[in-house]
């Protein structure tokens with residue numbers, strides 16, 4: 293289980309995390325097109341956010357795009373978690 | 376009218392003294408168990424157990440070292456109130472090839488593990504209790520369960536055989552009749568585990584300690600060991616890849632002392648692998664470090680599941696590490712892209728280095744791959760593998776340099 297959050301936290305940090313279920317993700321990379329600011333692709337195509345693992349903090353201004361990514365992911369591998 | 380306990384049937388038993396605790400009974404049968412440890416308290420309520428575990432400082436013995444009281448406290452109070460719903464699991468999958476302590480514990484002191492399961496289940500009002508153990512011990516454990524009436528509710532299940540079989544969510548999958556591989560989780564098992572029910576899963580050694588804390592208390596537990604690692608722990612000691620001895624030692628024992636006690640000549644070692652294949656190397660000059668979190672933190676190691684594996688100074692550590700990384704890559708559960716692709720890639724680069732490829736970019740490539748896989752799986756298998764590999768590059772920097780220069784003189788078997 294990787295529920296790791298970035299430390300230390302401050303009040304300004306985003307409170308919503310984009311969770312990647314690696315057991316579902318096929319690495320075709322649709323989410324990285326919708327969220328280029330947040331997600332790069334690793335050499336095999338899987339979404340990669342430097343400094344974060346399975347839970348990527350979403351800044352407020354990217355919340356709409358993140359919500360789109362969640363609903364458009366063909367494998368339903370993405371969820372938003374409030375912390 | 377209540378009666379005083381019949382002390383002729385159960386004479387008060389002294390708490391074990393010294394570091395022989397889990398291994399104090401001379402035989403594995405229930406009678407010897409009872410005369411050695413005395414009866415299990417009839418019932419420990421969850422508040423009392425929580426307080427005792429908190430005061431004891433007991434940390435889980437399955438590898439992660441999570442405080443036992445915090446896991447108990449994480450079972451939601453509303454679920455504890457709803458009784459029967461909670462599931463309790465004893466984990467003896469022991470998928471790590473360098474570990475033998477859980478199997479040894481179940482063969483030597485099965486009734487302590489059973490007592491621990493019953494204590495936790497009683498405190499939580501749980502009616503579903505499982506013991507998940509390797510095939511090699513099933514018969515002996517089955518015999519122990521049959522010896523006592525109070526254990527009739529414990530279901531004994533055979534563990535899958537793989538490195539990751541003992542990962543908590545993989546155990547839950549196996550018990551649910553699914554593939555024994557880890558699950559993606561966004562809520563803790565203590566919230567929602569087997570069948571969606573709150574699930575408390577502990578390593579069997581943790582449960583055995585709980586059985587003794589329920590009898591003799593937290594102060595007794597802490598009377599051995601250090602502040603940072605109270606109580607005793609079981610360790611599996613070996614050298615050159617072969618686990619050879621399981622023993623019970625005081626928490627915070629000096630690692631060199633433990634090795635020498637089992638007959639290992641520490642003067643001939645280049646390093647000791649602490650914590651198994653997901654662990655880290657302790658270089659020979661640091662062997663007087665204590666087996667506790669504080670002393671080991673600087674090396675990226677922790678007492679973990681109590682594995683100490685010496686490496687002889689004649690053996691090439693890069694060759695050994697490449698073999699371990701290759702094994703770990705093969706043990707990926709095959710579910711998560713970064714793990715499935717990244718671990719074999721990392722192992723392949725390490726093998727090139729081991730075989731004498733002198734490309735100076737190889738160590739950097741191993742580091743880059745280790746960073747890419749870390750945190751990017753549904754379980755900690757990539758993280759543990761990366762930790763081991765990075766520790767190898769750091770502790771054996773001289774050997775890495777010798778390989779790149781083409782003059783490693785060590786034994787490459």
Ligand SMILES: Cc1cc2nc3c(=O)[nH]c(=O)nc-3n(C[C@H](O)[C@H](O)[C@H](O)COP(=O)(O)O)c2cc1C
Pocket residue numbers: 434435436437438439440441446466467468469470471538539540541542543544576577578579581582754755756
């Ligand atoms: C890849 C992997 C393998 C694991 N294998 C085992 C195991 O064989 N036995 C075990 O007790 N814990 C194992 N664990 C740890 C369990 O997930 C869990 O943390 C532990 O059993 C909890 O018990 P404790 O709190 O008593 O330590 C493993 C974890 C990982 C990530």
Ligand code: SF4
Pocket residue numbers: 312316317318319320321322323324337338339364365366367368369370
């Ligand atoms: S869109 Fe979904 S399946 Fe595709 S790469 Fe992103 S998370 Fe993975």
Ligand code: SF4
Pocket residue numbers: 314539556557558706707708709710711714715751752753754755756757
């Ligand atoms: S990280 Fe690797 S071992 Fe863990 S669940 Fe994913 S594929 Fe399996």
